[in-house]
Amino acid sequence: MSTKNHAIEVRGLDVVYGEGEHRNHVVRALDFDVRRGETLGIVGESGCGKSTVLRCLTGLERGWSGEIRVEGSPVSHRRTQEELRRLQLVFQDPFASLHPRHRIRRAITEPLRCMGLAVRPGQVEDALEQVGLPGSFAERFPHELSGGQRQRVAIARALVLNPPILLLDEPTSALDVSVQAEVLNLLSDKKDAEALTYVMVSHDLSVIAHMCDRILVMKDGRFVDEFAPEAIAARRATDPYAQHLIDASFV
Amino acid sequence: MSAPSMSHTTEGALSKRPNIAMRFLRHPFWGNLAREPLGLTGFILIGLLVLVALFAPLLAPYSPNRQVLSDALSAPSAAHWAGTDEFGRDILSRLIWGSRLTLRTVLSVSAIVGPIGLIIGVVAGYFGGWTDTILMRITDIVLSFPSLVLALAFAAAIGPGLNTAIIAISLTSWPPIARLARAETLVVRNSDYVSAARVYGAGHLRLIALYVTPMCIPSVVVRLTLNMAVITLTAASLGFLGLGAQPPAPEWGAMISAGRQYMIDYWWVAVMPGIAILLTSLSFNIAGDALRDILDPRHDRS
Numbered sequence: 001m002s003t004k005n006h007a008i009e010v011r012g013l014d015v016v017y018g019e020g021e022h023r024n025h026v027v028r029a030l031d032f033d034v035r036r037g038e039t040l041g042i043v044g045e046s047g048c049g050k051s052t053v054l055r056c057l058t059g060l061e062r063g064w065s066g067e068i069r070v071e072g073s074p075v076s077h078r079r080t081q082e083e084l085r086r087l088q089l090v091f092q093d094p095f096a097s098l099h100p101r102h103r104i105r106r107a108i109t110e111p112l113r114c115m116g117l118a119v120r121p122g123q124v125e126d127a128l129e130q131v132g133l134p135g136s137f138a139e140r141f142p143h144e145l146s147g148g149q150r151q152r153v154a155i156a157r158a159l160v161l162n163p164p165i166l167l168l169d170e171p172t173s174a175l176d177v178s179v180q181a182e183v184l185n186l187l188s189d190k191k192d193a194e195a196l197t198y199v200m201v202s203h204d205l206s207v208i209a210h211m212c213d214r215i216l217v218m219k220d221g222r223f224v225d226e227f228a229p230e231a232i233a234a235r236r237a238t239d240p241y242a243q244h245l246i247d248a249s250f251v
Numbered sequence: 252m253s254a255p256s257m258s259h260t261t262e263g264a265l266s267k268r269p270n271i272a273m274r275f276l277r278h279p280f281w282g283n284l285a286r287e288p289l290g291l292t293g294f295i296l297i298g299l300l301v302l303v304a305l306f307a308p309l310l311a312p313y314s315p316n317r318q319v320l321s322d323a324l325s326a327p328s329a330a331h332w333a334g335t336d337e338f339g340r341d342i343l344s345r346l347i348w349g350s351r352l353t354l355r356t357v358l359s360v361s362a363i364v365g366p367i368g369l370i371i372g373v374v375a376g377y378f379g380g381w382t383d384t385i386l387m388r389i390t391d392i393v394l395s396f397p398s399l400v401l402a403l404a405f406a407a408a409i410g411p412g413l414n415t416a417i418i419a420i421s422l423t424s425w426p427p428i429a430r431l432a433r434a435e436t437l438v439v440r441n442s443d444y445v446s447a448a449r450v451y452g453a454g455h456l457r458l459i460a461l462y463v464t465p466m467c468i469p470s471v472v473v474r475l476t477l478n479m480a481v482i483t484l485t486a487a488s489l490g491f492l493g494l495g496a497q498p499p500a501p502e503w504g505a506m507i508s509a510g511r512q513y514m515i516d517y518w519w520v521a522v523m524p525g526i527a528i529l530l531t532s533l534s535f536n537i538a539g540d541a542l543r544d545i546l547d548p549r550h551d552r553s
Contacts, residue, residue, distance in 0.1 A: 058450045059449075059450070060446055060449060060450065081452045084450065084451065084452045085452075088450060088451065089446075089450045091443045091446070091447060092443075093443060096442055097443040097444055097446075097447050099444040099448075099462060100444075101465050101466070110448065110451065110453070111451035111452070114451050114452040114453045114454070114457065115451070154447075157447070157451075
């Protein structure tokens with residue numbers, strides 16, 4: 001397959017924290033590709049290194065070695081603005097990912113200002129309506145919104161730069177179950193409407209199974225299994241650890 | 252596209268942005284302050300002090316430097332509410348005029364120390380590593396300077412005066428602010444909203460100025476207000492030692508110093524400026540405490 005069809009290619013990604021006794025090998029020689037328009041799920045327990053992989057992809061984590069290609073071109077540890085625009089991240093906790101003293105209008109226009117782009121009149125209202133929020137929310141502060149509404153704002157903020165790739169770091173795990181479904185539906189809708197590529201990290205297999213085309217199981221910094229979402233419904237995996245995860249999530 | 256259905260019951264309640272003045276008055280700060288009688292007293296006293304300083308020429312019954320030697324050292328009376336000093340100058344008038352000197356010192360020092368401490372602390376905390384080590388070691392060194400000794404050295408170098416006092420106090424009182432700002436920055440630096448800003452390309456300057464610093468300002472303001480009490484006392488000490496405003500300026504510390512030799516027989520000469528200093532630093536302290544309770548939710552009263 002030509003690399004042109006790959007949104008992300010990762011070869012030999014390694015992350016080590018600390019030295020000597022405190023040496024912690026978090027991510028071990030990962031190889032994976034994300035095809036354009038696909039939703040790749042990475043599932044694993046807390047501390048298996050799955051969030052670190054996303055942090056490497058966004059450039060937040062600088063201490064990695066290996067090779068990362070985004071849309072065919074290799075990226076280094078320091079990202080240019082052009083590289084950042086191709087790839088945005090939605091955080092796990094919507095209560096922490098919005099600046100408490102910035103109004104929603106400011107939160108959504110900040111990415112544009114940082115990139116030196118002009119803000120169209122009515123763009124904030126459009127962006128809010130795109131994620132199912134009324135435009136009047138623009139003048140509110142984050143503390144005046146519920147968790148689900150905040151996560152919608154965070155998604156609108158990530159999408160305002162029109163990135164082809166969206167990274168989702170457990171986007172629903174801090175939300176109520178009823179709100180989780182709404183946010184997942186919103187993400188599915190946005191993906192269909194704008195032909196986005198998703199990389200979604202979660203420890204919740206049901207969320208992953210609902211959203212993803214392909215699932216990688218991560219344990220101790222390595223991928224131990226890969227399967228299609230149907231395998232979860234059939235409760236069948238090749239790796240014993242993946243089987244254990246599946247069994248544990250459908251008690 | 253089909254947006255998922257959702258109810259917006261509160262829509263429209265906050266849709267229009269009220270004008271600045273209304274937002275200022277409606278801020279929960281005022282309600283919280285009203286529920287805090289002691290803190291409110293502190294703010295009222297400070298407000299009175301500011302008014303007295305502003306309208307000193309109107310309020311003072313006499314000129315602060317008018318000497319009537321025949322009235323020297325007369326006790327408090329209807330003509331001289333706080334008595335007169337050894338040159339027959341009206342002490343109340345001198346106290347009223349002296350409030351200008353005290354306020355000028357306090358405000359100048361705060362205006363110098365606040366931004367300097369904030370910038371040093373935020374930069375040290377934000378960049379970490381060597382920047383942090385160097386800036387914090389400098390802070391530690393300055394923290395170990397006694398401000399009175401430094402002021403003595405300063406007075407010897409550039410001559411005593413109010414500005415010398417202001418510079419000396421400023422030089423030694425920024426480190427606590429810097430440490431505080433650094434501690435706040437360390438928390439904010441690792442928060443998700445700063446990470447998010449990095450991902451959408453915010454530069455260091457933008458992150459520091461628009462993301463980190465605003466989060467440090469409330470605690471710095473609280474600290475500055477509490478610091479004003481210390482500044483008042485330090486300024487009075489410098490005046491007492493003759494390193495602050497020079498005679499015949501009615502500096503409160505200098506007035507105590509002058510009244511010291513008459514204290515046994517003519518108590519009011521030293522006690523009246525002492526009361527002024529006490530009330531001023533007390534009200535700064537009370538106001539600072541109240542501000543901390545209001546602005547910093549982590550300090551819950553038990």
